[in-house]
Amino acid sequence: MNAVESAASGFDTVVQRSVIEVGNIQIDLDGRTLRRRGETIPVGSRAFDILVVLARANGRLVSKDQLMREVWPHTFVEENNIQVHLSCLRKLLGDERGLIVTVPGRGYQLSRRRHEPQGEGTGGRRNEAVVRMAGACAPIGREDALTAIGDLLTGTRVLTLVGEGGVGKSTLATEAARRFTAHSGEPAYIISLAGLLDRADVLNAIARQCDRGASAGSMDIASFDIASFVERLKPTRALLVFDNAEHVIALVAELVDALATCTEHVRVLVTSREPLRIMSERTFRVSPLDVPEPHASRTETISFASVQLFESRAYAIQAHLDKSDAQLRCIGDICRRLDGNPLAIELAAARLTALSLDDIHQRLDDPMIMLVGGYRTALPRHCSMQASFDWSYGLLDTEQQTLYRRISAFDDAFTLEEMCAAVCDGQLTVGRAVDAASALVAKSLLNVKFDGAFACYWLTNTARAYARGLCRHDGLVKERSLMVA
Incomplete structure (x- = not known):
């Protein structure tokens, strides 16, 4: 060797x-x-x-x-x-x-950090953020996505990973940053924006984390602003990862746009439930894991990443699975009903500590109750699907929330015309409904598929269940009666 x-x-x-x-x-x-x-x-x-x-x-x-x-x-x-x-x-x-x-x-x-000579633009410091970051193992079923992200990072300055809650954006960004650093030798700094609500907190967090990437000295956090931050990073070669940006999207867009315009060697990777919508941005939509068809063979079923993820989580908690044909069909159906969402699959598998596989399968009609019990170290909104959707729903305006609740009446895919006919009234006009639908698509709550000149829309099973739960909770029976059966 x-x-x-x-x-x-x-x-x-x-x-x-x-x-x-x-x-x-x-x-x-x-x-x-x-x-x-x-x-x-x-x-x-x-x-x-x-x-x-x-x-x-x-x-x-x-x-x-x-x-x-x-x-x-x-x-x-x-x-x-x-x-x-x-x-x-x-x-x-x-x-x-x-x-x-x-x-x-x-x-x-x-692990052990190397002792390397000082390099240009790095201040001689190693990339501690990537050295210590969790999730350095490639996630199950994501190798193609990681390859595509790596290729995009090579050819663009700003890349945003967009997708629904729990789909694995942060995990992919972390592994992509590690691979970028390993390949390029340039540092990557990961700035977690979760839990930061105002402009000062966000800018201070960015300043503290990225101070090591400045050419010399340290930043005066008290007087930190976007212009001074960008100026200090001009000579730097680095990848900045802004993780969980959707709740401060306007601020992050302003900052990233300034970085792309005023620096030459800084690349930015963002994770968010919606794009930044700036000129220099390219987006990569993180898709759920593939799921087996209802009548897939045993060999086909176990080849799907969603099934492998369920089994991996079950193995981690030492749940007993005999992997019979019946059990594999049940696991495949669970993954399919959860639309291949990695967080939902992991939460379902975690229930095996107290419930049988059949118990879990039978109770997925109410996934908001069933899908709880995430990692203790996870973000609060990653500890249950209810919390994940609460986070997304809270970022919607009133009209977007109204449309989201109303379209939950559709059991299957629907066209824009069908949606408008069913949900529009004096409160929600056609124009406002179209705008709200576009926003729901951008925020990864509503899916769209194009077939030539036509578009059809649909909600995932968990997104629909959450919205219907809102209708029940708010007593919106009259509003639901307006929907298409």
Whole structure:
């Protein structure tokens, strides 16, 4: 095996024949021995296997279920087995214990930042945002999307990942940023905008995170504004990732437009439920995962990423699945009824801790009640589908909210003419309904498909269920009676 240096940004991992070296640690695969600064360290078999899996990941994150799958391939074990062995490994590594990083709720990685000479425009600092970021493992079923995003980033200055809540925009952006850094050697700075509500908070968060990308000195956050921020970043080569931008979209659009106009080497990647709508922007719509057809064969069903994601989440919580033909059909139908939305699929699978697969399947008629229990470390709006739609609905104006509730009466796809005939009245005119429908499409709540000169619209099953829940909650029976049966 030839020596191969890790492509992952910020990691010193070198593979030389059968020895993996990370910092002062040498892992001899043939002899199954661990050495620190040349001194052999006695280590248990399972702990050594865990270390090998982490080292071979070349600094990328290894999820808990992946680690259990590779270290205990044919055995069900308690999750705390991992913690026990990792604790032992850290103790053995002594002052090198920091090489093993735990990312809460995500997994583990073997990492160490390189000590590199100062480079132009980076102030000599490593890209800590990407080094430490969670989600460094490529998400299931997203390789084609990541390739397309990588190609777009090469050829454009501003790229926005657009899609419905829970579809995986942030996960894709994080992995795309890691790959960009690994390929280009330029840093990437991830600015999470979730929870920031006013202009001052947003600008201050951006200033704090991007200060390391300035050519020299540090920014005066108290007097920070867009013009001064852009001026300081002019000599910088970097990728800025603005994550979760939909609730401050106007401010982010203003900032990104200034960056695209006044800098030469700064690229911007945005995640949002709607586009920025600026001249320099290109958009990439993040689609749900593909789902199997109702009569797909066993082999076809298990090949779909949505089914693989469900099984992966079930495996992570050690839920028992016998993978019979009947169970696979049930899983396929669950994924199909959830429209391939990754968050919805993960939330459904998480219910296997207390419910059977059939119980989950039968109760999906009310997904807002069923789809709860996300990761503790997730954003609040990613802990349930109800919270995810609450967030999107709260960003709509009154007319958009009215149209969204009214079109929930359609069980299937509908045309613009059918929509207007069913929902328009003295309160919602045709012109306003058309404008509201366009906004719902832009905000990823309403889907559209074009067939030549014709367009048809539809709501996902979960989006429709949420809107109908609003109608029930508000007692809008009269409004619902206006709809097409």
